[in-house]
Amino acid sequence: MVESARQRRTLWGVATLRTLRAHWALAELGLAYETRPVRSRSGETQTPEYLSRVNPRGKIPVLVEDGVCIAESGAILNYLADRYGGDRGFAPRPGTPERAIHDQWCFFAATELDATSLYILRRHDDLKEIYGAAPVATQSAREYYDRQVRVVAEALADGRPHLLGDTMSAADIMMTSVLDWARSCEIELPEPLVNYRARHRERPAYRTATEANAPPSPG
Numbered sequence: 001m002v003e004s005a006r007q008r009r010t011l012w013g014v015a016t017l018r019t020l021r022a023h024w025a026l027a028e029l030g031l032a033y034e035t036r037p038v039r040s041r042s043g044e045t046q047t048p049e050y051l052s053r054v055n056p057r058g059k060i061p062v063l064v065e066d067g068v069c070i071a072e073s074g075a076i077l078n079y080l081a082d083r084y085g086g087d088r089g090f091a092p093r094p095g096t097p098e099r100a101i102h103d104q105w106c107f108f109a110a111t112e113l114d115a116t117s118l119y120i121l122r123r124h125d126d127l128k129e130i131y132g133a134a135p136v137a138t139q140s141a142r143e144y145y146d147r148q149v150r151v152v153a154e155a156l157a158d159g160r161p162h163l164l165g166d167t168m169s170a171a172d173i174m175m176t177s178v179l180d181w182a183r184s185c186e187i188e189l190p191e192p193l194v195n196y197r198a199r200h201r202e203r204p205a206y207r208t209a210t211e212a213n214a215p216p217s218p219g
């Protein structure tokens with residue numbers, strides 16, 4: 001069972017916080033897979049073969065299962081949760097109010113905290129040689145992140161261990177990754193988020209995924 005699963009499940013992408021999300025979900029669910037250690041900005045995501053066979057958008061991570069290529073880290077997590085989460089409740093059942101709240105946190109992390117805030121910082125500060133410097137935009141992105149992340153701190157203020165309460169879900173992977181990313185940009189987090197982040201980083205699956213996401217660099 002594990003061997004056949006290994007043959008048909010491949011994750012493309014390592015070494016970024018977005019690829020970590022997919023490695024972490026696979027580790028939480030105990031799923032066997034092969035890793036293709038493709039890195040961002042290495043040229044490997046832009047080859048004709050990658051663009052035609054894996055992801056025409058030229059991005060990682062991509063999960064390939066049963067010949068289907070699934071891009072977008074949030075979509076990969078929700079797919080894995082629905083297909084393999086079972087009774088464990090890695091995402092609540094689709095069509096329930098609980099699932100709507102779960103998806104709300106996933107989209108919030110992916111759009112407001114990742115794409116609208118942290119990715120602006122990354123592109124127009126760290127990678128300004130490629131994307132151009134934009135100091136006003138990056139300052140405003142920092143302020144926006146601070147404002148938006150406060151809502152997450154408020155949601156955790158009742159002492160719940162995870163976003164949905166007692167059960168860890170895919171939404172916690174999305175959220176922890178954007179907190180990790182913020183800390184790598186030296187953004188201070190409110191106290192409930194410091195504890196929340198530490199709790200999730202202590203999970204064995206987080207550690208397994210961190211190792212899988214950091215294979216030795218080629219050459």
Ligand SMILES: N[C@@H](CCC(=O)N[C@@H](CS)C(=O)NCC(=O)O)C(=O)O
Nearest residue numbers: 016018040041045058059060072073
């Ligand atoms: N919204 C996408 C973003 C994917 C993305 O931008 N990935 C970056 C690395 S974190 C990438 O593949 N860049 C292409 C490259 O630099 O070659 C997701 O969450 O999966």
